[in-house]
Amino acid sequence: MQYSESRTRNLRWLTYASIGLFIISFWMIFSYVGPERTQGEVQRIFYTHLGAFFASFVLFVVALIAGIQYLRTRHEKWDDLGLSAIELGLIFSLINIVTGAIWARPIWNTWWTWDPRLTTVAIMWLAYAAYLMLRAGIEDPNRRRRFAAVYSILAFSSVFLTIIIIRVRPDTIHPVVAGPTSTSEGIEGDFAMSDRITTTLLFTIFTYVVISITLLWHRIRLENRTKLIQARKMKLLLNA
Amino acid sequence: MIEIESLVKTFGYFPVLRGVDLKVERGQFLAFLGPNGSGKTTMLRILQGLAKPTSGRVLIGGWEIPKETFAVRQQLGVVSHLPLLYDSLTAEENLLFFARLYDVPAAERGDRVHTMLQQVGLDKRAKSVVQTFSRGMVQRLAIARALLHDPAILLLDEPYTGLDVDAAALLDHLLTEVAGVKDGIRTVIMTTHDLGRAYQHATHVAILSRGKIGYYGPTSAMTTDELPRIYAETVGMMTTA
Amino acid sequence: MSATTTTPETTSTTQPKKRRLRTPYFQVVASLAWKDLRAEARGREMVNAMLLFSIMAVLIFSFALELDRQAQEATVGGVLWVTIAFAGTLGLGRSLAAEKDKGSLDALLLAPVERSALFYGKMIGNFLFTLAVGFLLVFLLTVLFNVNLFRPVLWLIIVLGCLGFATTGTLVASMSVHARAREMLLPILLLPVILPIIISATRASTALLTELKTEDWLPWIQLLVVVDFVFLLAGFFLFDFIVEE
Numbered sequence: 205m206q207y208s209e210s211r212t213r214n215l216r217w218l219t220y221a222s223i224g225l226f227i228i229s230f231w232m233i234f235s236y237v238g239p240e241r242t243q244g245e246v247q248r249i250f251y252t253h254l255g256a257f258f259a260s261f262v263l264f265v266v267a268l269i270a271g272i273q274y275l276r277t278r279h280e281k282w283d284d285l286g287l288s289a290i291e292l293g294l295i296f297s298l299i300n301i302v303t304g305a306i307w308a309r310p311i312w313n314t315w316w317t318w319d320p321r322l323t324t325v326a327i328m329w330l331a332y333a334a335y336l337m338l339r340a341g342i343e344d345p346n347r348r349r350r351f352a353a354v355y356s357i358l359a360f361s362s363v364f365l366t367i368i369i370i371r372v373r374p375d376t377i378h379p380v381v382a383g384p385t386s387t388s389e390g391i392e393g394d395f396a397m398s399d400r401i402t403t404t405l406l407f408t409i410f411t412y413v414v415i416s417i418t419l420l421w422h423r424i425r426l427e428n429r430t431k432l433i434q435a436r437k438m439k440l441l442l443n444a
Numbered sequence: 445m446i447e448i449e450s451l452v453k454t455f456g457y458f459p460v461l462r463g464v465d466l467k468v469e470r471g472q473f474l475a476f477l478g479p480n481g482s483g484k485t486t487m488l489r490i491l492q493g494l495a496k497p498t499s500g501r502v503l504i505g506g507w508e509i510p511k512e513t514f515a516v517r518q519q520l521g522v523v524s525h526l527p528l529l530y531d532s533l534t535a536e537e538n539l540l541f542f543a544r545l546y547d548v549p550a551a552e553r554g555d556r557v558h559t560m561l562q563q564v565g566l567d568k569r570a571k572s573v574v575q576t577f578s579r580g581m582v583q584r585l586a587i588a589r590a591l592l593h594d595p596a597i598l599l600l601d602e603p604y605t606g607l608d609v610d611a612a613a614l615l616d617h618l619l620t621e622v623a624g625v626k627d628g629i630r631t632v633i634m635t636t637h638d639l640g641r642a643y644q645h646a647t648h649v650a651i652l653s654r655g656k657i658g659y660y661g662p663t664s665a666m667t668t669d670e671l672p673r674i675y676a677e678t679v680g681m682m683t684t685a
Numbered sequence: 686m687s688a689t690t691t692t693p694e695t696t697s698t699t700q701p702k703k704r705r706l707r708t709p710y711f712q713v714v715a716s717l718a719w720k721d722l723r724a725e726a727r728g729r730e731m732v733n734a735m736l737l738f739s740i741m742a743v744l745i746f747s748f749a750l751e752l753d754r755q756a757q758e759a760t761v762g763g764v765l766w767v768t769i770a771f772a773g774t775l776g777l778g779r780s781l782a783a784e785k786d787k788g789s790l791d792a793l794l795l796a797p798v799e800r801s802a803l804f805y806g807k808m809i810g811n812f813l814f815t816l817a818v819g820f821l822l823v824f825l826l827t828v829l830f831n832v833n834l835f836r837p838v839l840w841l842i843i844v845l846g847c848l849g850f851a852t853t854g855t856l857v858a859s860m861s862v863h864a865r866a867r868e869m870l871l872p873i874l875l876l877p878v879i880l881p882i883i884i885s886a887t888r889a890s891t892a893l894l895t896e897l898k899t900e901d902w903l904p905w906i907q908l909l910v911v912v913d914f915v916f917l918l919a920g921f922f923l924f925d926f927i928v929e930e
Contacts, residue, residue, distance in 0.1 A: 343865070353926070494795070514797045528795075
C-alpha cells in the first residue's frame with residue numbers, strides 16, 4: 205500500500221475514536237449498568253468477554269477472506285492482512301478465554317471445564333497458533349504465503365465449529381447469548397437481559413470490533429514499513 | 445521450438461531471473477550453463493510449468509506457459525538428478541504407471557514400456573524392484589521414463605550428478621543413441637556443471653549469470669579449450685562488474 | 686513462429702497421431718491409487734507401522750483405563766477414534782514424504798494431469814490404509830474391551846470418519862512435507878482441523894455403543910457426511926494452490 209498523508213490522518217482519527225469508545229464502554233460497564241440480579245458484580249466481566257470474542261471472530265473472518273483473496277490474486281498485501289488478522293485474533297481470543305475463566309470461577313466453581321464450547325474455542329486457538337507454526341516452518345516466501353492462505357481457510361472450520369457447537373450440543377453449560385438455543389432453561393450462569401445490559405453489551409461489542417480494526421490497520425502499516433526497508437536494503441545490495 | 449522473451453521471476457523482492465531472452469530451434473541441443481544461484485533451476489522449473497513467471501513470455505512448441513501447461517507438459521520429458529521413480533515398484537511397474545499418467549494409449553502401453561526397457565538395457569531387470577538398482581541403472585530407467593511418451597523436448601537437469609565414470613559414459617551413449625539427439629528429432633536443454641560434456645553434446649551454449657543470459661553461441665564456433673575460458677569470462681565479468 | 690498460440694507446431698515426432706491434451710481424470714486417480722497399493726503391498730512398511738502402533742495404543746489404553754463394563758461402553762468410541770487419528774497421522778506423514786524425497790511428486794506434477802486428480806488418487810490410498818487400521822481396531826477393541834463392535838452402523842461411521850480424515854490429512858500433509866520439522870508439524874496442523882470429524886465420529890460411535898436412541902446418533906452421522914463433503918470439496922479447490930507455484 206502506498207504511504208499517504210490522508211490515510212495517516214484517517215488512521216489517527218480512528219485511533220482517537222477507539223480510545224474514546226473504550227473509555228465510554230469502560231464507564232458503561234462499571235457505572236451505567238447495574239450488577240446482574242443473580243450473578244452480582246462478576247457478571248461485569250462478561251461484556252469484555254463477549255467483546256473480545258466478537259473482535260476475534262471478525263478478525264478470523266477477515267483472515268479467511270484474505271486467504272481466499274491471496275490465492276486468487278497472489279498479492280502480497282492479502283497475505284500481510286491475513287497474518288495481521290490472525291495474530292490479533294489470537295490475542296483477542298486469548299482475552300476471551302482468560303476473562304471467561306475468571307467469570308467461570310465463581311459461577312461454575314471452576315476455572316476451566318471440558319464443556320463443548322470451551323473445548324472448541326481452545327481448539328480454535330490452537331488451529332490459529334498452528335498457522336503461525338506453519339509459517340515459521342516454511343522457508344520459501346511464496347510457498348509460505350500460499351500454504352498460509354490455504355491453512356487459514358482450513359482453520360476457519362474450527363471457528364465455524366465454535367459457532368455451531370452450542371446450537372447442536374444440548375449438553376453444554378455455556379450460555380447462548382445471541383441467536384436461538386437448543387436449551388431454553390436450566391443453564392447454569394444464564395442471565396436475564398435488562399435494557400441497560402443489552403445496550404452496554406452491544407456498545408462493548410461495537411467498541412471491540414472498532415479497536416480490532418484499528419489495531420489491524422496499525423499492524424499492516426508496520427508490516428509495510430518493514431517491507432519498505434527490506435526492499436531498499438535489497439536495492440542497495442544489488443546496485444552495490 | 446522454445447521461445448523465451450524478457451522472462452522475469454522474483455521471489456519476494458529478490459529478482460532471480462532479470463529479463464531472459466532465449467530462442468531454441470527444433471533439433472538443437474542447448475547446454476544451459478551457469479554457477480549456482482544464477483537462476484538455472486528456476487528457469488528449468490518455469491519451463492516445466494512448475495513455477496509461474498513473474499512477467500515475460502514463454503512459448504514451448506507454440507504453447508504458452510502458464511496458460512497451456514497441459515499441452516506443454518505432454519511434450520516435455522524430464523531427466524533430473526533426482527530419480528523421479530518409486531523405490532518399491534519394479535522397473536516395469538514404474539514405467540507402466542507413468543505411461544498411464546501420460547496417457548499413452550492402452551493398446552500401445554505394454555509394447556512401449558518393453559521397447560524402452562530394451563533400449564536402455566534393463567529388459568532383464570524389468571521385474572526387479574528399483575530399490576535394488578545401482579545409481580546408474582536408476583538413471584537409465586529415468587531416461588526410459590522421460591522418453592515413454594515420446595516427447596519433443598527433453599530437459600536434462602544435471603543428469604550426471606552422482607554417476608560414476610561407467611554410468612556417465614553409458615549416459616553419454618544413451619543420450620546420443622536412444623534419446624535420438626544425434627538425429628535431431630528432439631530438442632534438448634541440459635543444465636550441467638560439466639563443461640566437457642556440455643561441449644561434447646551440445647550444438648549451442650547459453651551461459652546464465654546473475655539472472656541474465658551472459659553468453660549465447662554455437663559450439664561449432666569454438667574449440668573445446670575455449671568454452672571454459674568463455675565460461676569463466678562470462679561468469680567472472682558479471683560478478684566483478 | 687507467430688505470436689498466436691492457436692496454431693501450435695506439430696510436435697510429436699515419431700507418433701503422428703493426435704493425442705488428448707490431458708490425461709482423463711479417472712485414469713489418473715485410479716493409477717495413482719493403484720500405484721500406492723502396489724508399493725504398499727510389496728513393502729508393507731507403512732501399514733505395518735500403523736497397525737503395530739494401533740495395537741500398542743489400544744493395549745496402553747486398556748491398561749490405563751481399567752474400567753467396568755458400563756464405562757467401557759462409554760469409552761471405547763473415544764479410544765477407537767483417538768487411535769485412528771494418531772495411527773493415521775503416522776501413515777500420512779510417510780505417504781507424502783515418500784513422494785517428496787525422491788522427487789516423484791515433481792514427476793507427478795510434470796505429467797499432463799489435473800492436480801485435483803492427483804489429490805484424490807493420493808487420498809484413496811491414505812483412506813484405505815486408515816480404514817485398515819479402523820477395522821483392525823474393531824476386532825481388537827471387541828476382544829480387549831469386551832464390547833461388541835460388529836455392527837454395520839458403526840462400520841459406516843468408521844468409513845465416513847476415515848474418509849474425512851484421509852481427505853483433510855492428505856491436504857495438510859502435502860503442505861507439512863515442505864516444512865523443516867515436518868514430523869512435528871503435521872500433527873499440530875492436522876489435529877485442530879480434523880476435530881469436527883473426530884468429534885462427530887466419536888459422538889456417533891459412543892451414542893451407538895451405549896444403546897442410545899436413533900435420534901441421538903443419527904444427527905452426528907449426518908454432520909459427519911456434511912463435513913466429509915465439505916473437506917472433499919476443499920481438497921478439490923485447494924490442492925491446486927498447494928502444489929502449483
